[in-house]
Amino acid sequence: xxxxxxxxxxxxxYPADVCCDPxxxxxxxxxxxxxxxxxxxxxxxxxxxxxxxxAEIQERIASTSASETLSRCLAVxxxxxxxxxxxxxxDHLKKLATSHQDDEVRRAYSYGHALTGGRCAEAxxxxxxxxxxxxxxxxxxxxxHMTGWTVNxxxxxxxxxxxxxxxxxxxxxxxxxxxxxxxxxxxPPKVRFLAEAAEPDNVLPLLRRGGLPAGHGRRVDVDFLKxxxxxxxxxxxxxxxxxxxxxxxxxxxxxxxPPPLRFARQCHPEWRPSWIRWAxxxxxxxxxxxxxxxxxxxxxxxxxxxxxxSGNVNAVFxxxxxxxxxGGAGVDEVACFSETWGNDYGRYAHWSxxxxxxxxxxxxxxxxxxxxxxxxxxxxxxxxxxxSLSV
Numbered sequence: 167x168x169x170x171x172x173x174x175x176x177x178x179x180y181p182a183d184v185c186c187d188p189x190x191x192x193x194x195x196x197x198x199x200x201x202x203x204x205x206x207x208x209x210x211x212x213x214x215x216x217x218x219x220x221a222e223i224q225e226r227i228a229s230t231s232a233s234e235t236l237s238r239c240l241a242v243x244x245x246x247x248x249x250x251x252x253x254x255x256x257d258h259l260k261k262l263a264t265s266h267q268d269d270e271v272r273r274a275y276s277y278g279h280a281l282t283g284g285r286c287a288e289a290x291x292x293x294x295x296x297x298x299x300x301x302x303x304x305x306x307x308x309x310x311h312m313t314g315w316t317v318n319x320x321x322x323x324x325x326x327x328x329x330x331x332x333x334x335x336x337x338x339x340x341x342x343x344x345x346x347x348x349x350x351x352x353x354p355p356k357v358r359f360l361a362e363a364a365e366p367d368n369v370l371p372l373l374r375r376g377g378l379p380a381g382h383g384r385r386v387d388v389d390f391l392k393x394x395x396x397x398x399x400x401x402x403x404x405x406x407x408x409x410x411x412x413x414x415x416x417x418x419x420x421x422x423x424p425p426p427l428r429f430a431r432q433c434h435p436e437w438r439p440s441w442i443r444w445a446x447x448x449x450x451x452x453x454x455x456x457x458x459x460x461x462x463x464x465x466x467x468x469x470x471x472x473x474x475x476s477g478n479v480n481a482v483f484x485x486x487x488x489x490x491x492x493g494g495a496g497v498d499e500v501a502c503f504s505e506t507w508g509n510d511y512g513r514y515a516h517w518s519x520x521x522x523x524x525x526x527x528x529x530x531x532x533x534x535x536x537x538x539x540x541x542x543x544x545x546x547x548x549x550x551x552x553x554s555l556s557v
Contacts, residue, residue: 175211176448178514179254183220183447186212219447226545250452250542255517260508268525269500275426275528275557277462278472278498285474286502291509295327295477302414302482302492303335303389309491310413313387314338314356317373317410319364319402320394320418324348327477328392328416332357337389340376344438364395366433369405378410385411394418394480396441398433400456400464407468415465415483416476421512423457424524425500427535430456430464432552440548451546452514453539453553460554462499471495472502478511532557 176182176196185196197208284290306312314337318328322343331337332354339356344363353359358376362368373380380386391412393403399417407415423429431437431454441451456464461481462472470483473495489495503524513520519538523531536555543549 175207175216178448178450181220181223181448182212182216183223183449185448186217186220216447219444219449222547223447223449223545226547250515250545254510255508255513259517259521262507262521264504264524269504271528272424272426272500272524273498275459276498276500277466278496278502280494280496280498282497282501282505283493285497286505288509291475291478291506291511293476295325295480296330298476298482299327299330299390299416300334303331303337305492306389306413306488310488312389315378315388316340316390316392317376317378317388317406317412318342318390318392319406320392320396321359322346322348324351326392326394328390329354331390338377340373340378342372342376363438364402365435366398366401366405369402370409373406373409380409385409388412390414390416392416396454397437398431398455400430400460401433403461404464404467407465411468411485413485413488414473415470417461417465417481417483418455418479419458419461419475419481419512420452420455420514421458421479421503421506421509422452422515422520423459423535424503424520425457425459426528426557427457427523427531428460428463428554428556429453429535429539430460430554432554434551436548437551440546440551444546449546450514451548452542453548454514458499458503459557472497472499475502475506478509528557 176185180192180196184190184192187193316328316331316337316339318326318339318341320343321328321341322345332339336356339358341357341359342362342364344361346361347353347359360372360375364372370381378386386409388410389412391403391406391410393399395402403415403417420429441454444451458481465483469486471486471489473482473484473492474497476482484492484495523535532555539553539555543551
């Protein structure tokens, strides 16, 4: 059975270590109708590679107490070693609100101060992304000069909303993704698709190969920058913003970490292979990308403000000089996160962990989350891959 086929057997809620263990309490749920349809399929899925991944994660979970540092973190409490799975939030807890005191303590750390105006509500999250992108483009075009350029790191999906700019607005673009062009999708004539991974060291060469005269002592104007690489998104965005000056920055967020926790996965050549390997067993590494607060802080240094959320997992930022043309920005990220609480997408930890981090004293939340994330990386054998966590 191919690695690709294994990948479609499991998902984050039902990984190989659950679905290939008949003794596990959720084993039967894995193979209910609609997931896998017969014993033959089950046998195919629970093949050698999947069983090896299942055994490895169980062994590493069992060995967390062997480390003195990890033992101290376990003593902090609020850690369930199976909690790093997107298990969803029970309906009766989706309206679980933080206290006024919790919010006020966290608001002292925030960059944004504007009311959300519904821009972080479920309707905003679920709004058709193609229409959001086209709407922003058309609003800006009515007021300011548009360059016609989009830079898209992580473009290898049919669902990517930035293809529509080239298809319907004749935009030029640099689209980058190591998986290549989505099958059967025709690349528009003004798009240069580069089938490789974006890394901090090659951002400038990628921009130049795509046709932008970047890196000559000035930032080149473009219309949109999108970053969605399931890895070091914040780092790549910050590097790109040294060379280009987009009007809109569109970035995928890891919604597992509430404000004011600023989590950012740092770039490392072993990250992508690790991500792919564990995904084949239905485990998605929780410590990827960057949190909302990290993204807000990173782009704020370049003059960008939080505008809205979109597509379940994305935050949209606008440069402060163009904010008035799209209805204003500077949305309070603490209020924004609270408004998204009922949304299950983009959360890669159990709801109880996330809720613990968004309550009480900030320094306690920082300590607990650091321990939780450190234990997670130990379990998945990626402790040597760096991340940053601060407030």
